[in-house]
Amino acid sequence: MNKTTVYVVDDDRAMCESLKWLIESVNMPVKTFSTAHDFLEHYDTNSHGCLVLDMRMPTMSGFELQEELSNSSIKLPIIFITGYGDIPMAVRAMKNGAIDFITKPFNDQELLDSINKAIKKDAERFACDGELNHLQGIINKLTPRELEVAKLIISGNSNKLIAKILQISPKTVEVHRAKVMTKTGMSSLADLVTLFIKVGYKQN
Amino acid sequence: MNKTTVYVVDDDRAMCESLKWLIESVNMPVKTFSTAHDFLEHYDTNSHGCLVLDMRMPTMSGFELQEELSNSSIKLPIIFITGYGDIPMAVRAMKNGAIDFITKPFNDQELLDSINKAIKKDAERFACDGELNHLQGIINKLTPRELEVAKLIISGNSNKLIAKILQISPKTVEVHRAKVMTKTGMSSLADLVTLFIKVGYKQN
């Protein structure tokens, strides 16, 4: 697990330095980038924290980076800062999932508070994702056939029915079922259903 | 089920009339109010649609109404319109769950688009809530004892174990269990677990 980092992307070097100094003053690791491309190249998809992002930048604007990130399923919380913003811009940024939009000049504490909130939110997301990946990993251990049987089980079918559906002997279904339970480590049908629902399987 | 209505709250009579005219021009029912209090008095909690809300108003601001509504668990989507807004105000409104924040003078189509999105979103929420209430209603038909047994069942306990936990005969647990299944209309344990998870019961 990587440590949490505050990423700063701003084309203004002085602003980058100022932000770096501010954020490091509260003992948070900071990485600064002067362009969106620079950030995208050096960003480690496994790291977490938050992104402090200038709106107006050459070659790639803050908006474009935000979209790029959301398309790449990178869910790093974004805090926009800008000196030239207007309301439609702020609204659009928020609609696109930014967690804050701060205008320059800003109050230092205001930004730090926002960063803390963002990091907290990202940590929650990370914990949640980790749990999900873990559960998904458990399910991925099943063979295709076992998964097939498992899905039929959690849809409420009995072994006998599953046997008819899959055109195999009920005895084989029993074997698969037992394998599913031992491999997933679930000790009851209820737990198995819960597991599958958690990872997003729906039996509509 | 009530029809969908666009609620307009603005202290400026002329603006109210103008909005009413605009929205009715696309055949959507409108109700206008000149104060937040007026709206709160006449609002039917069962109705749905969306709320077009002026920010700056006497006695109760748009913000205050938004907070009031979120505290009353009224989840009507809110579109703010204002002539005197700034970015922090817009950001705060969006953070509080507004779905749009539009500045006067606004483009008519822009507002209508936003209203349509809001209504769509509310309809989804309504459908979702309706489903949930229905499922909750099913569970509410259970007697306290049956609910107790049901929870133990979906936590993966066997009848025998439940009997020990509740200090009653396994036979009685069987009876409760059968009652739970017939009352909920679920035909398998898997379906029962799914039902309880849908209404938010977790066995952590």
Added chain:
DNA sequence: AATACTATAGGTAGTTATCCCGATATGAGG
């Protein structure tokens, strides 16, 4: 007082699931 619902409990039979033992066939990899 009669009725209905709830919680309790037993019997008996049948179905289903679980767990132990076994077996065969197939294909991938060393």
Added chain:
DNA sequence: CCTCATATCGGGATAACTACCTATAGTATT
């Protein structure tokens, strides 16, 4: 060629669940 994983199938025993019947006692409603 041997091994391992996978998928298939069987017998037999035990445990668990389901479905039908019965019954009693308390509480609430009418």
